[in-house]
Amino acid sequence: MVVDLKGHTVVVAEKPRAAAKIATALNLKKYNMFGLPYWVGMVNSKLVVVVGTAGHLFTLSSDERGYPIFNYKWVPRWVENDEARFLVNYFKLMSKLFKNASEYINACDYDIEGSVIGYMIIRNFGDPKKAKRMKFSSLTLEELRYAYNNLKPIDWNMIDAGLCRHELDWLWGINVSRALSDVFGKVYMRRTILSAGRVQSPTLVEVTNNFLNASTFVPDVKFSLRVKVSINGRNYALENLFDPFEDLDLAKSLAENIRRVKKLEVLESNVTDVYVDPLPPFNLPDLQYEASRIYGYTPYRTLSIAEELYLESLISYPRTNSQKLPRSLNNREIISGIAKIKEYSALAKELLAKDILMPTEGRKDDPAHPAIYPTGYHPLRDLKVDALKIYDLVVRRYLASFSDPAYVRKVKNVITFETYRFSLSGSKVMSNGWLRYYPYMNFITREIPILRAGDVVEVVEVKVVSTYSRPPQGYTKTSMLKWMESVGIGTEATRAEIIENLFRRGYLKTSSKYVEVTDLGFQVVKVLNTFFTDLTNVELTRKFESLLNNIVKGSTTRELVISEVKQLLKNKLDIFKERIWKEGDEEVSKILGINKVKCRICGKSVHTVIDGLQLCEVHLTAYNNIKYRYDAWKQKLRINWDDYLIKLSKIKYLGSYSKEVVNYLISISNEKNSKLRGL
DNA sequence: GCAAGGTC
Ligand SMILES: [Zn+2]
Numbered sequence: 001m002v003v004d005l006k007g008h009t010v011v012v013a014e015k016p017r018a019a020a021k022i023a024t025a026l027n028l029k030k031y032n033m034f035g036l037p038y039w040v041g042m043v044n045s046k047l048v049v050v051v052g053t054a055g056h057l058f059t060l061s062s063d064e065r066g067y068p069i070f071n072y073k074w075v076p077r078w079v080e081n082d083e084a085r086f087l088v089n090y091f092k093l094m095s096k097l098f099k100n101a102s103e104y105i106n107a108c109d110y111d112i113e114g115s116v117i118g119y120m121i122i123r124n125f126g127d128p129k130k131a132k133r134m135k136f137s138s139l140t141l142e143e144l145r146y147a148y149n150n151l152k153p154i155d156w157n158m159i160d161a162g163l164c165r166h167e168l169d170w171l172w173g174i175n176v177s178r179a180l181s182d183v184f185g186k187v188y189m190r191r192t193i194l195s196a197g198r199v200q201s202p203t204l205v206e207v208t209n210n211f212l213n214a215s216t217f218v219p220d221v222k223f224s225l226r227v228k229v230s231i232n233g234r235n236y237a238l239e240n241l242f243d244p245f246e247d248l249d250l251a252k253s254l255a256e257n258i259r260r261v262k263k264l265e266v267l268e269s270n271v272t273d274v275y276v277d278p279l280p281p282f283n284l285p286d287l288q289y290e291a292s293r294i295y296g297y298t299p300y301r302t303l304s305i306a307e308e309l310y311l312e313s314l315i316s317y318p319r320t321n322s323q324k325l326p327r328s329l330n331n332r333e334i335i336s337g338i339a340k341i342k343e344y345s346a347l348a349k350e351l352l353a354k355d356i357l358m359p360t361e362g363r364k365d366d367p368a369h370p371a372i373y374p375t376g377y378h379p380l381r382d383l384k385v386d387a388l389k390i391y392d393l394v395v396r397r398y399l400a401s402f403s404d405p406a407y408v409r410k411v412k413n414v415i416t417f418e419t420y421r422f423s424l425s426g427s428k429v430m431s432n433g434w435l436r437y438y439p440y441m442n443f444i445t446r447e448i449p450i451l452r453a454g455d456v457v458e459v460v461e462v463k464v465v466s467t468y469s470r471p472p473q474g475y476t477k478t479s480m481l482k483w484m485e486s487v488g489i490g491t492e493a494t495r496a497e498i499i500e501n502l503f504r505r506g507y508l509k510t511s512s513k514y515v516e517v518t519d520l521g522f523q524v525v526k527v528l529n530t531f532f533t534d535l536t537n538v539e540l541t542r543k544f545e546s547l548l549n550n551i552v553k554g555s556t557t558r559e560l561v562i563s564e565v566k567q568l569l570k571n572k573l574d575i576f577k578e579r580i581w582k583e584g585d586e587e588v589s590k591i592l593g594i595n596k597v598k599c600r601i602c603g604k605s606v607h608t609v610i611d612g613l614q615l616c617e618v619h620l621t622a623y624n625n626i627k628y629r630y631d632a633w634k635q636k637l638r639i640n641w642d643d644y645l646i647k648l649s650k651i652k653y654l655g656s657y658s659k660e661v662v663n664y665l666i667s668i669s670n671e672k673n674s675k676l677r678g679l
Numbered sequence: 680g681c682a683a684g685g686t687c
Contacts (some may be wrong), residue, residue: 015686055685067681086687113685166684173682181681197682311687319686494683501682 005040006100008047010126011134011148012118014108017317018139019052022107025144026050034089038097043148049097053108057087057094058120060170067178068573070566072170074120098125105151107134109368112548115155116162128154137368140328161551164558168544168565173197175569176532183527183580184520186588194524195505198540199490200498201528204507205536206483207475208525211517216622217471217655218629218648221636223251227422228461229264229415231449235460238415238422244467248636255462258417266455267414267421275405276443278434280323280362281371281398284492285485287318287390290397292478294440295389299481299496305390306372313377315394319492320369323362329373331357331402337376338395347437351402359401373398393440400437407431408443413451424448468653474514487538519604522618523592530591531576593617601664615661622658626665642669 013019016037023030023039028050030039039050061080062072076091077084098104104126106118115133122131132151136143173196180194222244228235245251258264282290287306288299297305306318325331332352339348351357362371374395383391412425426448435441451457475483480499484490490498502508507521517525528536550556580588589595597606599616607617615623626648633644648654649662 053685054687057685059684060682065680069681084687090687109685117685162684166682169682169684171682175681177681191680193680195681199683307686491684493685498683 005047005049005097007102008049008100009043009103009105010098010101011048011050011105011107012094012121013050013052014055014114014117016052016054018107018109019050021139021141022134022144022148023050025141026148033096034092036089036093038093049101050107051093051097053094053117053121054087054090056113056117056120057090058124060166062174067175067182068570069175069178070171070570072167094121094125101126102130104128104131105134105148106131106154107136107147110135110137111367112158112162112165112552114368115158116166119154119159119162138326138328138370140326142328155552157552157554160558161548164551164561165544165548167558167562168547169198171562171565171569172535172540175573176201176528176535179531179573179576180524180527183576183588183591184523186580186585187592187594193505195501196524196528196532196535197498198535198544199484199494200502201532201535202487202489202538202540203480203484203498204502204521205525205528207480207502207508207515208517208521210472210475211515212618212621214471214474214514215655215657216618216625217653218622218625218658219468219470219651219653220629221633222246222467222469223248223636224465224467225251225255225258226461226463226465227258227264227459229424229457230460231451231457236424236448238424241414241421241423246636248464251464254417254420255464258459258462261417262459263456264415264417264422264459266451266453266457267416268453269411269413269451271450272410272412273430274408274410276408276433277405278360278400278403279397279438280360281325281373281401282394283321283323283362283364283366283371284318285321285481286323286362287372287393288481288496289478290393290440291390292476294393295386297386297390298477298500300477300500301386302390303496305387306394308387309391309394313375314391315375316371316373317369318372320366320372321364321492322366322369322371323364324371325359325361325373325398325401326370329370331359334374334376335399335402337378338374338399341378341395343392344395344399347399351399354402357402359398396438396440400434403434403437404431406433406435406443411448411450413448415451415457424451468651470653471655476514477510480515489538489541526592531579532572601660618657619661622655622661623665625655626658626661642666645669 011022013022026041026043026048028039028041030037041048057077058074059077059080060072061075062069064071078087104122106122108114108118119128122128131154133154134147135152136147176196177194180196181192184192184194224240224244227238229238288302291297291302309315310318335348335351338344339352372394407430408427409430410427412423415422415424426446428445428447429443477499481495484495506518507524509516509518534540547561551558593605593607595605597614599606599619600614601619602616604616606614607620613623630644633639645662645666649666
């Protein structure tokens, strides 16, 4: 060690990069130990050491087997997890730098996790009684200096709330995971590692419900017109501004009337010019959505690449929810850096010619980090193709935020026949603006003539068409992420990984474009719904949040919250164990719906025999939906059951399970008919 | 071994 450390102050930041910024603000000198950086120097005539951790160094753990399990302690992460071996050097560094220190400063992100990260390190290597808290929300030199000179006392309530969050998730997660592993081990006679948790389980339930609805879907039918007109020698299809008909005869007679008259009248024509502002710079979810939309990357892949780019200093911190750039950012310098890259040179120079650089901002924010932006450094030679693509998105979206609005002209002609209205609409991008910087938007250009009220257009085709109601859209990994974000579960750093985990456990699979639920997934959901309903609902997160808030406010304590949840879990786990152990295998089979009678379509256990059909639960649901829709189809199309089935079998919106049932019913019917003929 | 949360 270069300096003899004694009676000094240790400042702990959440990550080495934040530590470096703090050190710069305090004018410290950089050193290395165990391959890791730390900084030393005099501040206000006191010796100060700044060090960065790598997030949590400690985690909850227990040696006890079985469940209910209510005893745990904090241990170094590398004790629990081999992949955390790299943290050993951080431990060695901390223990060296904390030795003989007289004061400690927690400079981790100012949120409850940051409070826990810093607290656990100070508790282990120093003394929390001699600790203070540094509060800042951006890493600008001014703000960091101010925060250092205006330290706050340790917020014990915030630390307790953070510790409580860890304990609650551990208690719920570990206990229910073990309960699941237990019951499935019994059923399948082999050890299986299953999991459940506050974030993953509501996500699994959401995907399962959606998958069931989509795959047992049976469409309704209505009737509509398809009208084509000719204007200046070109044909255009019109859009109907009226709802489809329930009654086929009404649609037919309207079609007949239009065919007879062969002309429609223009009611009005509207031209609107719309200015579309640039989209704001990326937060992580937006980057994940766009990388998925444009390149088909999974959220996990995008996050991994963004992390690489961040560690190579090419982009700023990626695990952020903010759509706002820091006010103090030197954008001119960054854009000048980007201008040295050939691909962006011309675009960047256009921006540099502006007097004022004013980026658009989004609504979303983050307590500790700004939106993602390029740093302007660029050793681009070695970037792999996928990293280059993500980098390109970040650069372009950043540049676009300083650019001008796009200008789009929208034309809408309203055309009438009696009281029925049709529209012929289109749009054209008149001025590209920011779309040149970010050329990934699909503004559909459709050029159409601008008509005048009173004009008459010639009809060239009128058709009556059947329209079918649509099933719910299936989930992808990306739309799962969107759902999690929209209901407020998980964080930027964890959502992608939690989604991958549901696949790794074998609950979900992707065989086509959309996510499918496996048999195991269905059964896990069934057990959770039966015994651990709380864990299937996003409301548990809301409840946690309110409890943690109360701890921060001081209106309840961690001890109280934990003892209540232990009691609640004990009751639930006792009931669970009683059912599956005392009442034997039959009871377990009953809960999972397992029996000896096989579904005639898929071979899984039969739920209830209805109409003499041996069908499992999902096929039965599909069958009931098919029966339910028949009344409407019969009335509207005046068709019998067999014809109904044949019509259904040809519709692409029919759910996959419904299709299997329809085909099965058709085959039964064919067998019957051929037998009749044989007689 | 199971969670969810940090970050390399
Ligand atoms: Zn079946």
